[in-house]
Amino acid sequence: MRKALFSVLAVALSALLLTTAQAAAPDDSAAPSADDALPMDAAAVSSLLIDRAAESATQAAQKMGFNLEPYLKGRSSLDFYELGPLNFWMQLNPANADEILRRYGLSATLLPSEKLNTLLTDGKARPLRYLSALLLVDSRHRAQVQLPLLMARAADGAQKVSAQPLLTLDTDGRSAFLNELRLKSNIIAANRAAGLEPVKKSAENSVEEQALRGPDAPESEHGALLISIPESAARAGASLLQQALPNDGMRFNLPALALRGMLQELVMYSHVDQEGFRQPASPFDRHLYARFADHFVAGDKFAALGQGCSLEAQYNCGLYFVGPEVSKVLKDAGRNSVFYIKDDLYGIPVLIEPGGLIKLKLRSTLLSNSGFVNYGNLTEVELALLQDLGLNLPRQSFYGRSIYADGGAAKKNEVQVNLNFSHFDPERKSYTKKPSLFPMAVGVHLYGSDNNVIYNGSASIGSDGALGVRIDGSKNLFTLPYKTTVSVSGAGSAALALSSGRDNLLNIAGTLRATGPDSSALVVARGSNVFSNYSERQGSYLLEGAGPVSLSSLPAELSGPAASRINISGSLEGRRSALFVARSSYVGDINLLSQARIKGDIAVLFEPTPSQRELMHEAGLNTEELELRLNLAASLQEALNFEEISREGDPKAQIKIEGQIYGPNLGLWQWGGTSDIEGSINARTLYLRRSVMRLNMMPGQKTEVKYLRLNRGSALDLLNGQVDTLQVTERAFVSAKSSLRVDVDADGALLDNLVFDRELAADTGRLILEPGVSYDTLKRLQANPKTFLTFLQNFVSSANEMLKDHSTYVSFPRHIWDIAGSYGREINCSARGCRIGSFVRDSGSEQDTEPWQYALSAGGFVVLLGGTWLYLNAGRLRRALRRLRDFLAR
Known part of the structure; x- marks a missing residue:
């Protein structure tokens, strides 16, 4: 049968993820609801790997008479296209369309939005909310199509929908394990999502491909973009949760990895070889700036970009992604930041792997080169990068304010955030009074270190997996003043999350509120690794899965408590918990000051592992009597001045806690006043x-x-x-x-x-x-x-x-x-x-x-006795003074 053509663009992710609803969950908490299930007869099949064997995709398109070029001229907005013969639909920006289609040898035809709307509403596949919100943005299509950018359905020549139960987890080529997984899940996803090379289609692995397709699959080959998951990670299964701060434990996060893999295949690639950059430049290459050569690369050899520059020694090249949208986000980063190039020029440092795959040299973000990634969404600077590459997406709807600046040890960078984050109106270019409903939205993101940030504003978010405030840097002082409110009402959200870094200081005088299911007001947790904690796990004084570590080799952001001190004189309200400290996160002191109001449980799960305890002992902590201290009614002056908490508490303090307090290594110390605990x-x-x-x-x-x-x-x-x-x-x-x-x-x-x-x-x-x-x-x-x-x-x-x-x-x-x-x-x-x-x-x-x-x-x-004696002898003293004066006058 004729070889299939496959979808190529952002919306491919929708199809990739929609089939994950049948993925087996390792426990009840991760199992998808019935509403999330995808019927087998509507299984989506999409791919970025083009089957180049026997008959090329280009030849198949030509036989069908598809030619895209007439539709690319004069178009500036996102449009929908159809790739045959299996009715895959995609939406792409014509600025990149010719490059993408040429890369994969594809032709396509413009699909009228009316026809697309009919096809999508007839389909049974469900939308992926994050991707829908991320990419379906131009007003013309948003008004007519409320579903995601791509809903792909596999059909035979008679347009009859047929099931394609493809298993796409590759575990180092172990057929027995693949067959075992095949019985548990029906997942279509993306390759390279775990940072590994894709499985190559060849005669040598045809047996393996047949195992992936299953015995009942038709002979026509549907290419699949595989997620290469290490066997240890795949053992625990996949999580389908979409949260800005993942919480999946040993499971890998399939939506995050598929998004990462899709974007890597879509735009995060370079036309590079061992010698240097080739022409034509890829969309990403057009934005690559060589710091040491002081110009954008344009077919340059590595030797021309810096002394010792090569594909293996890119630290000698100084490569950065530079674009107008990225510059807007990084313009206040400052000269101490890793983003500074020269003068007023800022960019994102990048790493190009052999084969052309690009990763950003960021800290634990989804498109970074980190082995530990605790983002289920994209950061604002990554969204800006996609905008510079031609994607028309509403960055202001996902982030209110991001702070990438780094101050200094002697003087912190002062930042005032005057922002009321909520639903963003793109026409008025302002925030409204309605809560933001964009999934995994973040009101304020503090990525940099050594900042003094005062948040004079508010955040109102109603979507799932959102964060009102996210703090990822180190040695920051973050203050939420009185009358400032951060409110999240979606499932799996947090009003404030301290998710990375060390030795941060928090002053919470305002209100943190999280009313959605499984949501917390204040969270101190690094979350889980989207590649699975089997791959790598991090915490305070904790790094597992990356080989033996000592205190001297531990990354700086892990060599201390997540927070040195947290002061709470305001209000915390959380449906899951008001205050949550994860098992691997250590905090110096948590102070509930006078007038603090807590509605919800206080859960402090800190419990060091043997390796973590060893590093903490090496750092000088008393690990024999190690406990995380929660101080009630501490001295206000000592707390706010970050002085050592003495025995002098606040005798007038009134503290109310409506919830349980739990912590196996928690010390609850009350220094004065009255506390009411319900x-x-x-x-x-x-x-x-x-x-x-x-x-x-x-x-x-x-x-x-x-x-x-x-x-x-x-x-x-x-x-x-x-x-x-x-x-x-x-x-x-x-x-x-x-x-x-x-x-x-x-x-x-x-x-x-x-x-x-x-x-x-x-x-x-x-x-x-x-x-x-x-x-x-x-x-x-x-x-x-x-x-x-x-x-x-x-x-x-x-x-x-x-x-x-x-x-x-x-x-x-x-x-x-x-x-x-x-x-x-x-x-x-x-x-x-x-x-x-x-x-x-x-x-x-x-x-x-x-x-x-x-x-x-x-x-x-003594003074009282002296005063009494003087009063009783006043007359005698006056007479004596007169005699003395008369004597002196003679």
């Missing part, structure tokens, strides 16, 4: 000093810590009128004036369970335990002193029975508390019974007396 705590350490923590657990919850310490008149309040459990697995200490407040029944018996697995200690051996009851019970006890006495006797008896295995005891309490309010009453007992006394305030009351306070008091006492 949920349980599961942490390594709970330490209170001069403070009150009200812990209102939900039914069935348990608070479990390894170490508990109550100091300086602190109180841990478990009062809520229901049965709660507090478990300390190692050691608990309660100082003389600190207390535990527990629920009791109407007769005084304990309701709450206090479990101390190992050691419980208290000053002088006496544990202060104070009961809490309802207002009605409090009135009843107040009315009858003898009943109250019996109540207290029952309370003491049941408490000592619970603590009988420890060398501590409970005596009559000093206070009784109302579980519905935040006040207590003194208890006064005599031989005739017990009475309820005056009100007491709900706060840590004991204060340290500092030496200067003793000195001031002593000085004040």
Whole structure:
């Protein structure tokens, strides 16, 4: 049968990804919904690898009478074309069309948008939202076609749609494993997406091709662009999630890799050989600037571009991509950045691989040469590059502001961002009051390092996989002022993500809100590698999969905590979590300051691997007692000035947390004031000093810590009128004036369970335990002193029975508390019974007396005595002064 022709342009990705809906998912969380499934009878088949055997694609096109040239003249907008004979549709920019078609020896015919609209709406394949938004942009087509740029359907000569169950995962040529995967998935994707060479079609691999096609495939060869995935990565399967910050673990991200592979085949190539650049120049070559030769390359030999310049030694060439749109994005990057060339000229450093494949020398981005990529989307500078290559895409809809500048260690680069990011109106060229619905949009992207950024604006994003703010650089100070709000409402989104870099500082006084499914307000996580974490994994003091590493060989951006300090005095609200710290991300201090409001869970999963712990120990950290510290009510001045957190907290602080707090290596330290926590705590350490923590657990919850310490008149309040459990697995200490407040029944018996697995200690051996009851019970006890006495006797008896295995005891309490309010009453007992006394305030009351306070008091006492003596002897002193004056006058 006649050889097939295949689609060539951006929209090929749509077809590539649409068939991934049937890919097997390794767990329930990754399984696509029924709505995302693609019927087998509408399987899309597309390819960028042209089958050049036997009969060329050009000859097949000529036999069908297709000729594209009459349609290329005078056209400047994106248009749709048809490639036969299998009805593949594509959209391309005529500025690049002749080059692309010539490269693959194709001819095509212009497809009227009305016909295209009919064909697309009749098809059963579903659109890929990110690519649709990325490339379907010119107003004429957007008004008529709401589906992606390309929806390819495979059909035989009778125009009958037929299934093409092609397996396209190549795992180093292992047929048995390919056949195993074939039973699990039906994926059509792109080659080179993992940075490997494509499978070459030849007589030698015809058996392998037959295994890919399957026994029931027709003999006509449908070329497929294969993703070459290492077997270790393919073992975990593919993820179909589309998120700006991937979170796929050991799975590889198929949409991201297919997008990467498609763009590499589409525009990221050079006409280069061992000698230099060949003519005609590729679209990318036309933008290549040789820094050392000080000109754009134009068929130059490597020898003319710099001393020692060659394909193997490109660092001697200084190659950059330069274009007007890229220059707009990088114009404020500064001379310290890797993008600076000379004077006002900026560009993207590039690397050309043998065979002409181009990768950008960026940090972990989708089109970069990094082995670790944690972007599911394109950065703004990559979008600008595509614009310079002729693609008409709405960059402002995907990014509000990107900061690529690098400051210096002595002086940070000062940046004020005054932007309200939302839906972008291309006609008015401004942002509207509606939320942005472009998938994986990013309000503010901080890529550079050593910047002081203040975000005076807002972000409103309603799409999936979006990030309100993304921070990827190192040693940045990012401030979100009061009244500034960043809100995301799509699934799998984050209001602020600290996703790369080290030693960043955050001041959050405004509001971070993430209300969509599986979304978090503040995320500290590097995410996952789109090639799979089997390939390479990164984190704080962590680099796995790239061979043995030491602290000296570790990349600078990994040689420290993701954030040195995070200060939160504003509001965090997250549906999945308000604050999320990933397992591999270390943070120096997280400070919840006065008036902080948290709605959602605090999940700190940091748990170092053995290799990570070894590098942290080498860096001087105490890995034996390593914990990530969450400070409540720290001193505002110390926190905001990034001073070391001392024991002097904020006694007036009020902090509210509506959610659970979880962290196996988390230390929860409260230094003053009052905190209200609507949920349980599961942490390594709970330490209170001069403070009150009200812990209102939900039914069935348990608070479990390894170490508990109550100091300086602190109180841990478990009062809520229901049965709660507090478990300390190692050691608990309660100082003389600190207390535990527990629920009791109407007769005084304990309701709450206090479990101390190992050691419980208290000053002088006496544990202060104070009961809490309802207002009605409090009135009843107040009315009858003898009943109250019996109540207290029952309370003491049941408490000592619970603590009988420890060398501590409970005596009559000093206070009784109302579980519905935040006040207590003194208890006064005599031989005739017990009475309820005056009100007491709900706060840590004991204060340290500092030496200067003793000195001031002593000085004040001396001054008071002196003043009193002077007052009593004023008359005698006046007479003595007169006698002295008369004596001197003689």
